[in-house]
Amino acid sequence: MNCIIVDDQESARLVVRQLCDGIEDLDIIEEFSSAIEAIKFLNQQTVDVIFLDIHMPGFTGFDFVQTINNAAKIVLITSDKSKAIEAYEYEAISDYLVKPISQERFNKSIQKLKNTLRRSPSIPHDILSGQLPGNDLYINIDRRLTKLKFDDILFIKAKGDYIDVKTHKEMYVVHSTLKKIKDKLPDNIFLQTHRSYIINFTKIIDIEDNSVLIEKNVIPISRSNRPELIRRLNLL
Amino acid sequence: MKKCVIVEDDLAAIEVVRFLAAQIEGLSVVGAFTSAQEALDFLNIRQDVDILFLDIHLPEMNGFTFLEALKPSPKVVLTTSDKNMALTAYDFDLVVDYLVKPLQKDRFMEAVSRC
Numbered sequence: 001m002n003c004i005i006v007d008d009q010e011s012a013r014l015v016v017r018q019l020c021d022g023i024e025d026l027d028i029i030e031e032f033s034s035a036i037e038a039i040k041f042l043n044q045q046t047v048d049v050i051f052l053d054i055h056m057p058g059f060t061g062f063d064f065v066q067t068i069n070n071a072a073k074i075v076l077i078t079s080d081k082s083k084a085i086e087a088y089e090y091e092a093i094s095d096y097l098v099k100p101i102s103q104e105r106f107n108k109s110i111q112k113l114k115n116t117l118r119r120s121p122s123i124p125h126d127i128l129s130g131q132l133p134g135n136d137l138y139i140n141i142d143r144r145l146t147k148l149k150f151d152d153i154l155f156i157k158a159k160g161d162y163i164d165v166k167t168h169k170e171m172y173v174v175h176s177t178l179k180k181i182k183d184k185l186p187d188n189i190f191l192q193t194h195r196s197y198i199i200n201f202t203k204i205i206d207i208e209d210n211s212v213l214i215e216k217n218v219i220p221i222s223r224s225n226r227p228e229l230i231r232r233l234n235l236l
Numbered sequence: 237m238k239k240c241v242i243v244e245d246d247l248a249a250i251e252v253v254r255f256l257a258a259q260i261e262g263l264s265v266v267g268a269f270t271s272a273q274e275a276l277d278f279l280n281i282r283q284d285v286d287i288l289f290l291d292i293h294l295p296e297m298n299g300f301t302f303l304e305a306l307k308p309s310p311k312v313v314l315t316t317s318d319k320n321m322a323l324t325a326y327d328f329d330l331v332v333d334y335l336v337k338p339l340q341k342d343r344f345m346e347a348v349s350r351c
Contacts, residue, residue, distance in 0.1 A: 084322035088334040091350050096326045105327075112329045145349070 001113065003049035005031045006038040006064065007077070008056045015099070016051050016077060019106040026110060035059040042070045046162050046173050049094075049113055054078040065090050069141060071162055071175040073113055077101065092142040117161075117175075137184055139165060139174045146172065150189055154203050154214050156181055158196040166217065193221045193229060201232060238351070240287040242268040243275040243302070244315065245294050249337070253289050253315060256344045263287070263348060272296045276305055283308040287351045288330075292316040303328050311351035315339060 003026060007013045013031050020026050029047065032038035035056050042050075050072045054061035061076055062083075073094040076087055080098075087093045094116055095109040137153075138145040148167060157164040158178040165172040165181075174181075182190070182198055191201045193212060197219050205213045207229070212219050221229060240263060242253045250268045257263050266285065269275035272294040279285055288310045292299035299314060300321075312330040314321075317337045325331045333347035 081323050084326060085319045085334065085336065088322055088325075091346070096323060098323065108327075108329075115329065 001025060001048040001110075001117065002027045002029045003051060004029060004038060004041070004047050005051045006035060006056075007031075007051070007053040008033050008035075009053070012053060012077070012099075015101070019101060019103060020051075022103050023107070023110050035064050039064070039067055042068050042072070046070065046159065047072045048117060050074045051077055054080055054083055062086060062090070065092055065142065069170075069173065071141070071173050073116060075109055075113070090142060091140075137181075139172055141172060141174070148172070150186060150200075151202070153185075153190075153200050155197060155199040155217065155219055168215070191225075191229060191232065193219055193225050195222065196220075201229075207233075238263050238286040238348075239266045239284060240264070240289060241266060241275065241279060241285050241310070242289045243272060243294065243299075244268075244289075244291045245270050246291075249291065249315070252339055256339060256341060257289075257348075259341070260345060260348055272302050276302065279310070280307045285310045287348065288312045289315050292318055292321050300324060300328065303330060306330075313347045313351065 003020065005013050005016045005028060007016065017028060020028055030041060032041065052061045052064060052074050054076055055078065065074060072092065074092050075095045075097060076093060077097050077099065084096045087096045094113050097105060097109060136147050136149045138147055148165065152167045154166045154168065156178065161175060163174050163176050163178060163181055165174055178196065178198060182192065185198065189201055190198050192198045199212060199214060199219055203214045210221050212221060240257060242250050242265060244250045244253065247270065254265055254268060257265050267278050269278065273296055285308065290299045290302065290312055292314055293316065294302065303312065309330055311332045313333045313335060314325055314331055315335050315337060319336055322334050325334050332350045335343060335347055
């Protein structure tokens, strides 16, 4: 798992770093003293875990959770015991650790994260999906189920344990696989062009030998998927 | 179909949870108990329960003692009037949500979607 640490105090970041040192498969890829800098980073990069302070200058940890558009799980690290009830409002918050934190409690939190990341459903639960209408898809972004109309989706890109769902205005990072989302999409509109890409067929602007253009995005076409794409074209 | 069990010391509270659960397609209440011990006996035998709605303050034992005695591992949604136990709840991996009474439908549905 990779993680970042967001805390305005250097000494607090050091403590988290030391706790992380005891965990074999946990890599700290960045640390931030500023919540804003962390948000900018998260807009560009996916991480598995964010260790987050609650009280930062001008920005609470909860503001942060609401702002990021990222599938990361969050572990709050704080001296303030009073916000645990509020933390439960956010599905992305996996744990709430109160300083001083023992290595044992930290290890337990990491184990919980591993279990959650393994089973985390990114597309809504069967219970909910049974109630959904047929022209849209709900994606789980933190605690919110965000509705995307099929027609608004340009393409989906696989990225490790996550997928990027690109619309005209937004890029949503969702913890899921291409196969799972493919099963939810109507195949008269969507087509897999590559092992890492599904495109909205209706959004194609032009096609070259091994790529299609959708808005300003060049999407690869693999040799094996090309015949199906050509078959669907209304060729003159 | 997800199976759930309700453990509340008060029949009216059970009915509230039952009412909310009935509005979620694919969720079925397979047991409701006012006695923590009876609930434990039921859950420890019948290990196919997916979700447990559990009050914290029960007469025979509190919800956390209950969880320590529980052998299977359903997802647990705590339902309570006590806002002060949320920090303790984070110590229990099975707990996926903490709902404060009076229960709200939207919040209840979200808790189920987390399970």
